[in-house]
Amino acid sequence: MENVKEFMAGVIRKNPGELEFHQAVEEVAESLAPFLKENPRYAEANILERMIIPERIIIFRVPWLDDKQKVQVNTGYRIEMNSAIGPYKGGLRFHPSVNLGILKFLAFEQVFKNSLTTLPMGGGKGGSDFDPKGKTDTEVMKFCQSFMSELFRHIGENTDVPAGDIGVGAREIGFMFGQYKRLRNEFTGVLTGKAIGWGGSLIRPEATGYGCVYFVQEMLKTRGEDIAGKVCTVSGSGNVAQYTAEKLMELGAKVVTFSDSAGFVHKSAGFTAHDLKFVFELKNVKRGRISECAKALEGCTYTAGKRPWGIPCDIAFPSATQNEIDENDAKTLVKNGCYVIGEGANMPTVPDAVKVFQEARILYAPGKAANAGGVSTSGLEMSQNSMRTSWTREEVDQKLRRIKVNIHESCVKYGREEDGYINYVKGANIAGFVKVADAMLDQGVV
Ligand code: NDP
DSSP states (O other), rough: OHHHHHHHHHHHHHTTTOOOHHHHHHHHHEEEEEEEEOOHHHHTTTTTHHHHHSSSEEEEEEEOOOTSSEEEEEEEEEEEEEOSSSSSEEEEEOOOOOHHHHHHHHHHHHHHHHHHTSSSSSSSEEEEEETTOOOOOHHHHHHHHHHHHHHHGGOBBBTTTEOOOOTBBBHHHHHHHHHHHHHHHOOOSSSOOOOGGGGGGGGHHHHHHHHHHHHEEEEOOOOOSSSSSOEEOOOOOOOOHHHHHHHHHHHHHHHEEEEETTTEEEOOOOOOOOHHHHHHHIIIISSOOOTTTHHHTTOEEETTTTTTTGGGSSEEEOOOOTOOOHHHHHHHHHTTOOOOEOOOOSSSSSSHHHHHHHTTEEEEOHHHHHTTHHHHHHHHHHHHHTTOOOOOHHHHHHEEEHHHHHHHHHHHHHHHTTTTTTTTHHHHHHHHHHHHHHHHTTTOOO
């Protein structure tokens, strides 16, 4: 890559309409440009040019029968992005917004994230435009079985190991694992995020949220501060948001918001352990809407159609989806005194908003560093499956913490700027790139 603008013109021409993918690649290209100039061996081997093209993309038809015996059909995808340092690894997303560009952005980010964990995992991502919302358990099962009836021939414990993401939790992983086992007639660790009774790892459900909080703790330490007493806004109310909130509350921080795609809830006194239990039950069992908190929890209000970034806080944890903080949101957060951002979601902040955070010199952790705890613990689940053993909660949590501390150290190593400011975006992108790029150099032109 000689020049980022020209490079991006090529990316846009060859991947038309894939806006999120362009956004993810541009961020990496900008971070890497000076580094590639100083280290010409990567540019000479066209490493970045190779990394932006998936090793393989699988697109398939997913037909299924709903409860009224009507034929439904969705599109299924798996992007096998890069296997230089291990089997493809990354989640499956079931959401109506899913398309090729979104999955390519997620798979590309996953390559860097997985490299940062120091575990031997390549990068992949997949999913479908299927919407689990409003479907019965039987319909979800039928969809998952049909999805796996094609996907099974492309994955395997040494090839490609999917996990959950938006819309794919313990229920969906269970249905897909059952179908894989039936078709292959083998019990292997082909998916992570499994339930604890049949090959799952303790702490895997908690890992993305807990890991994000551990990373923020490390960032705060660079300023001699602790998380206790901090006011935190959290967006989303799914897996990542729930366990981010749980860990924050355990550490003495005050969580004041949750959201979903319809709006957000706010409790200025901070949600209690009882409130959090209600949110867990509401979202994971009843599969209800976050607005119901306002009716059930004292001191809680609901605002429809808005995101929570107007609520003053010390730390913001965007934990719902991509591009949920725009430039105006970023300016509002900074104006209201927010000085730490921990991205639980993948790419939740638009590029102009990232600039606002960095120019304000606040602590800003991009998703690929902050939310890598989930895939790290998936990697630990794979190790336990291979060894046919299971570690205790404490053992897994300790390993997760260690990994997050290491990722933080890598970001500091590559991301410190002349004035001492740690640019975590640059740090994560360079540190993630080096390991994969060196492996690609070693393995020749493949
Ligand atoms: P869940 O499906 O458990 O929860 C998703 C939450 O985000 C829900 O509250 C959902 O609200 C909200 N949401 C989804 N889409 C939108 C949208 N377009 N606009 C506004 N809100 C939305 O997913 P996870 O918690 O697992 O994932 C959340 C984020 O974290 C994603 O970006 C994911 O890629 C990332 N992530 C997840 C990991 C994991 O281990 N699960 C690992 C690393 C990153 P609603 O119910 O209304 O749809």
